[in-house]
């Protein structure tokens with residue numbers, strides 16, 4: 651104890667037009683902590699990510715970043731304050747090469763190439779011609795050089811080959827060591843549980859259970875995915 655959470659969701663209510671999806675989401679993530687948000691399709695996991703990133707107006711409740719109330723802040727202001735939504739976070743420019751993409755925000759891409767050698771090999775290739783996994787690594791590159799405070803990863807392994815999935819999760823592990831608070835939404839529960847410090851189950855727009863990964867057994871997992879937890 652002692653360290654205050656970097657990200658807090660306090661009774662967040664949000665949705666789309668007339669449709670309320672989040673019905674009071676409570677969640678806290680500490681610096682250097684990975685929280686896996688699991689639950690059945692439609693439970694509201696992606697909507698939670700959008701609410702944290704500022705892509706969705708919050709009707710009630712609040713979002714705190716390091717104790718500061720950012721509920722009314724637009725997405726770009728939250729991004730500047732260190733809340734990064736991946737993979738969409740910064741996106742890539744498909745018509746620019748890997749090198750040109752990196753140089754749009756980084757004078758010297760070498761630190762990225764050292765850490766992600768396959769991007770070095772592809773430095774002259776147009777980003778639009780990269781594989782999905784290579785594009786994913788390219789979007790995560792800024793986080794490696796200048797870590798965000800909060801990284802929200804919504805289905806980061808979707809459609810990626812196993813080798814790239816492993817690399818993406820290695821990047822997450824490195825960011826955790828550097829004190830990033832990581833909210834991870836992942837269909838592949840095994841991958842998510844392997845890195846998670848804590849697990850939060852979501853059901854019908856609420857977090858219904860949260861606890862250390864060690865307390866998550868197959869019975870609890872099954873209940874969460876079937877929506878009977």
Ligand code: ATP
Pocket residue numbers: 666669671689690691692693694695696697698
């Ligand atoms: P999944 O695992 O299927 O992605 P999820 O837990 O991420 O599920 P959300 O994507 O947050 O769930 O969706 C929650 C509810 O919000 C669903 O009923 C969905 O139909 C609805 N919803 C999601 N996006 C929109 C949108 N842009 N407009 C209207 N309703 C939406």
